Amino acid sequence: xxxxxxxxxxxxxxxxxxxxxxxxxxxxxxxxxxxxxxxxxxxxxxxxxxxxxxxxxxxxxxxxxxxxxxxxxxxxxxxxxxxxxxxxxxxxxxxxxxxxxxxxxxxxxxxxxxxxxxxxxxxxxxxxxxxxxxxxxxxxxxxxxxxxxxxxxxxxxxxxxxxxxxxxxxxxxxxxxxxxxxxxxxxxxx
Numbered sequence: 001x002x003x004x005x006x007x008x009x010x011x012x013x014x015x016x017x018x019x020x021x022x023x024x025x026x027x028x029x030x031x032x033x034x035x036x037x038x039x040x041x042x043x044x045x046x047x048x049x050x051x052x053x054x055x056x057x058x059x060x061x062x063x064x065x066x067x068x069x070x071x072x073x074x075x076x077x078x079x080x081x082x083x084x085x086x087x088x089x090x091x092x093x094x095x096x097x098x099x100x101x102x103x104x105x106x107x108x109x110x111x112x113x114x115x116x117x118x119x120x121x122x123x124x125x126x127x128x129x130x131x132x133x134x135x136x137x138x139x140x141x142x143x144x145x146x147x148x149x150x151x152x153x154x155x156x157x158x159x160x161x162x163x164x165x166x167x168x169x170x171x172x173x174x175x176x177x178x179x180x181x182x183x184x185x186x187x188x189x190x
Contacts, residue, residue, distance in 0.1 A: 002051035002093060003028055005075050014045065034061060041068045048072060050091055050109065055145040056163075059127040062091055062109050072108070080112075089126070107144070119156075131168065143178060152187075 003026045006013055015031035016024075017040075023030055031040065037048070048070040052058040062072055072091030076082055079096040086100045089108035097115040100106060104118045109127040112118060116130040119138040124130070128142050131150035136142065140154045143162030148154065154172040161178030170187040183190050 001095060002049055002075070005077050005093060005095065006049065008077055008079075009075060013049075015040075034064075037065055037070070038068055041070060046071060049075065049093070051093075053111075053129070055109075055127040055129055055147060058109055059145065062127075083120075086118075101138075113150075125162065 003013055013028045015029050017032055017034045017037060018030055019033055021030055048065050050058050050062045050072065052061055065072065074088045074090060074092045076088060076094040077096045080094045080098040082094060082100045083102040085102045086104045088094065088106045089110060091108050092106050092110040094100065094112045095114045098112045100112065100118045101120040103120055104122045106112060106118065106124045107126045107128065110124050111129040113130060113132040115133045117135045118130065119136055121138055122136050122140045124142045125144040127145045129147045130136065131148055133151045134148045135153045137154060137156040139157045141159040142148065143160060143164065145162060146160055146164040148166045149168035151168055152166045152170045158172055158175055160176045163179050164176050165181040166172055166187060167183030170183050171185045172187045176182050180189050182188060
């Protein structure tokens with residue numbers, strides 16, 4: 001999805017780094033393993049995107065790339081709607097049909113998936129993933145590395161701690177402490 005996002009922005013990815021996989025993906029060649037990023041940086045490549053679904057792994061890889069001097073620009077699909085007063089952090093991706101409303105803050109390395117809504121004054125910390133069709137109402141807070149699953153809904157003003165997993169379709173009506181997994185309607189720890 002990130003390859004297609006960059007292409008929608010008029011940027012043709014030059015290559016991929018992966019532990020394993022086919023020789024190319026969507027026509028973009030595999031250049032080597034992530035450990036080879038230093039070689040690419042010495043060759044003058046200075047921008048990267050981290051397309052890793054695991055939030056903690058995305059955070060670690062991004063930190064390594066930044067230490068090597070790579071810039072991690074945010075990428076917002078042209079079919080997404082982002083308020084001019086919203087902030088999108090470095091390395092974040094906002095996919096088609098997503099909505100980020102007024103004064104919302106999306107931290108670095110976030111994934112705002114297809115048709116997700118981040119309403120006004122919400123604040124998302126680093127490496128958060130908001131699943132397809134999830135809705136975060138106004139003034140919601142989401143801690144670092146948390147995942148809000150597909151179709152989940154979070155009531156206005158609720159805080160979700162760091163490293164939380166909110167299951168698909170859950171309805172969160174109360175604060176969720178760090179490290180919990182919650183599911184159901186209303187969402188409860190599992």
